[in-house]
Amino acid sequence: MSDYRNINIRNKRATFDYEIIEEYIAGVVLVGTEIKSIRLGKASITDAYCYFSDGELWVRGMNVAEYSWGTCNNHIPKRDRKLLLQRKELNKLQRALQDKGLTVVGLRLFVSEKGYAKLVIGLARGRKAYDKREYLKENDAKREMDKAMKRFK
Helix, strand or coil: CCCHHHCEEECHHHHHHEEEEEEEEEEECCCHHHHHHHHCCCEECCCCEEEEECCEEEEECCEECCCCCCCCCCCCCCCCEEEECCHHHHHHHHHHCCCCCEEEEEEEEEECCCCCEEEEEEEEEECCHHHHHHHHHHHHHHHHHHHHHHHHC
8 A cells, every 4th residue: 555645646637728827725525435546646637626615615526546456335436526725715716716817726636744635726828829939948047057066966
C-alpha cells in the first residue's frame, strides 16, 4: 500500500490554459470510500472547476474512482463535492468571480499530514491562443537555460 502522504495529484492543464492570479487551500467534504480511493492515488482533477451555490463553494468535474474493496455503499465517482474555506475567503472569491473572465479551477489534490484531503484551487483568468504560445516559448527558454547551467557545473 502506498504512503498516502506522497499523494500529489496535479492539474497540469490548468497552468497552461489559465493564468493563476491567487491560490487557496480548501478542505474537501468526502465520504469514507472516497478518501480511501484518494489515498491510493485514484483521482483526477483535470476538468475540475468550482462554482458557488447558496453561498457555498462546490467543485465539479473532480473524478474519484470507485474504491475496489467498496461494497454496495461505494460512492458516485463524478459527484459535486463541497469545499471548505473560511467565510472571509469565500466572500473574496465570490466578489472576484463577478469580474468578467475569471474562474476558479482545481490545481492540486493532496492528503495533509492529518490525513485530510485538500484541494489547492486557483482564481484564474483564461489565456488566449497567443498567450499559450508565449507561455510555451518561455518554458522552452527556461528549460534550455537549465540544461546549459547543468553542463557548466
